[in-house]
Amino acid sequence: MEPLWCVFLLVLLLREDADSSQSPQIDPLVYDEQLLWVGGGAGEVNTYRIPLLTFTPRGSLLAFSEARKHSSGDIGAKFIALRRSTDKGATWSPTYFIVDDGSLEDGLNLGSVVVDEQTGCVLLVYSLCFHRYHCSPSSTMLVESLDDGLTWSRPRNLSEQLGVKSFAPGPGFGIQKRYDPAKGRLVVCGHGTLEGNGVFCVLSDDHGRTWRYGAALKSIPYNQPKKSLDFNPDECQPVELQDGSILINVRNQNNYHCRCRMVVRSLDGGETLPVDELLFDHTLIDPMVAAGALQKEGVLYFSNPANSTDRINMTLRWSLTDGRSWEDEALQIWQGPSGYSSMTTLVGDSVEDKKYIFIIYEKGHRESVETISLAKVHLYGGR
Numbered sequence: 439m440e441p442l443w444c445v446f447l448l449v450l451l452l453r454e455d456a457d458s459s460q461s462p463q464i465d466p467l468v469y470d471e472q473l474l475w476v477g478g479g480a481g482e483v484n485t486y487r488i489p490l491l492t493f494t495p496r497g498s499l500l501a502f503s504e505a506r507k508h509s510s511g512d513i514g515a516k517f518i519a520l521r522r523s524t525d526k527g528a529t530w531s532p533t534y535f536i537v538d539d540g541s542l543e544d545g546l547n548l549g550s551v552v553v554d555e556q557t558g559c560v561l562l563v564y565s566l567c568f569h570r571y572h573c574s575p576s577s578t579m580l581v582e583s584l585d586d587g588l589t590w591s592r593p594r595n596l597s598e599q600l601g602v603k604s605f606a607p608g609p610g611f612g613i614q615k616r617y618d619p620a621k622g623r624l625v626v627c628g629h630g631t632l633e634g635n636g637v638f639c640v641l642s643d644d645h646g647r648t649w650r651y652g653a654a655l656k657s658i659p660y661n662q663p664k665k666s667l668d669f670n671p672d673e674c675q676p677v678e679l680q681d682g683s684i685l686i687n688v689r690n691q692n693n694y695h696c697r698c699r700m701v702v703r704s705l706d707g708g709e710t711l712p713v714d715e716l717l718f719d720h721t722l723i724d725p726m727v728a729a730g731a732l733q734k735e736g737v738l739y740f741s742n743p744a745n746s747t748d749r750i751n752m753t754l755r756w757s758l759t760d761g762r763s764w765e766d767e768a769l770q771i772w773q774g775p776s777g778y779s780s781m782t783t784l785v786g787d788s789v790e791d792k793k794y795i796f797i798i799y800e801k802g803h804r805e806s807v808e809t810i811s812l813a814k815v816h817l818y819g820g821r
């Protein structure tokens with residue numbers, strides 16, 4: 439009987455092992471939601487757009503947006519607006535304007551926020567004069583904070599290293615590689631126009647001191663005017679998967695192949711984006727917009743207005759297979775007008791930090807650009 443008993447024990451042990459390694463069932467619900475910015479007021483800001491969100495190494499949340507001074511248009515004078523939360527999104531500081539572009543005809547555009555967890559530094563990369571509307575050249579700029587977002591450096595001109603190609607980072611977050619290859623590297627991806635659209639990533643291997651261009655996925659025809667249905671990769675959000683590859687979820691600007699998201703993967707730390715690694719995700723239908731993506735504990739999350747023509751129906755989806763398939767259920771966050779979105783999560787070891795993700799998005803009743811809202815999502819059905 440002895441050998442059998444051993445086998446029986448072993449089976450029990452194995453089963454227990456399998457059970458404990460399984461994460462609880464993902465069953466998201468909106469736990470709390472509040473408006474961070476409302477445009478159209480009597481103040482000095484006409485419209486808030488392009489929300490970004492990040493964690494900090496000290497466990498705070500930072501929310502950024504473009505405060506468009508005179509109109510809702512992409513071109514024109516702006517501030518970068520910031521609000522901080524030091525209590526996991528329950529309450530938020532007043533708005534601080536951390537950058538003012540003066541009265542440029544074609545002002546600043548956000549942007550990618552990237553956290554260097556090794557130095558504790560939060561870096562924010564944005565563009566100036568991206569559209570070259572009555573100004574020239576275009577510049578890629580950086581501000582950074584060493585004190586959890588309380589104070590910010592003067593803007594640094596990365597175009598001295600990168601050149602003056604129009605480069606619009608994100609919008610969303612950049613990443614610091616947690617796994618090899620290129621562990622520790624900062625990777626900020628964005629898109630270009632005028633001199634050629636496509637997805638481009640800029641890389642720093644010294645905590646943001648020096649930057650260079652890495653991977654590119656160029657539009658076709660490159661450097662030429664586009665037609666409807668041409669291949670035109672645009673705004674994008676990179677995430678690192680647990681195998682060290684970088685998955686980039688991309689706006690399919692001209693609806694090439696589908697009215698859905700493009701996804702491309704870099705296997706070498708952001709140096710290249712091979713066409714072999716490009717696919718079209720027919721589950722992720724999309725009205726040509728900037729969407730959110732996030733990897734947390736092996737689960738990939740995706741947020742966008744899930745409709746193929748209209749910016750409505752802000753929806754959260756999740757994948758247990760790194761995006762090869764998506765769970766059938768989805769969480770509708772707002773059925774009405776909704777636009778750009780970005781996600782983050784706190785990275786502490788507390789039970790609390792494991793339970794939530796945060797989604798910031800453009801939300802309105804008649805138009806998506808009326809407000810910017812922050813939803814705190816409980817991943818396990820409130821349990």
Ligand SMILES: *[C@@H]1O[C@H](CO)[C@@H](O)[C@H](O)[C@H]1NC(C)=O
Nearest residue numbers: 566575577595597598601602
């Ligand atoms: C940034 O640097 C580039 C290259 O030296 C320069 O052409 C551009 O005018 C600079 N931009 C700003 C805002 O100073």
Ligand SMILES: *[C@@H]1O[C@H](CO)[C@@H](O)[C@H](O)[C@H]1NC(C)=O
Nearest residue numbers: 744745746750751753768770
């Ligand atoms: C909203 O998204 C869900 C999930 O993708 C989808 O089933 C539904 O048809 C969408 N509704 C509208 C009005 O787009």
Ligand SMILES: *[C@@H]1O[C@H](CO)[C@@H](O)[C@H](O)[C@H]1NC(C)=O
Nearest residue numbers: 723744745746747748750751
């Ligand atoms: C997209 O939204 C429109 C309403 O604006 C609706 O008629 C249509 O069915 C939606 N599409 C999908 C795929 O849900």
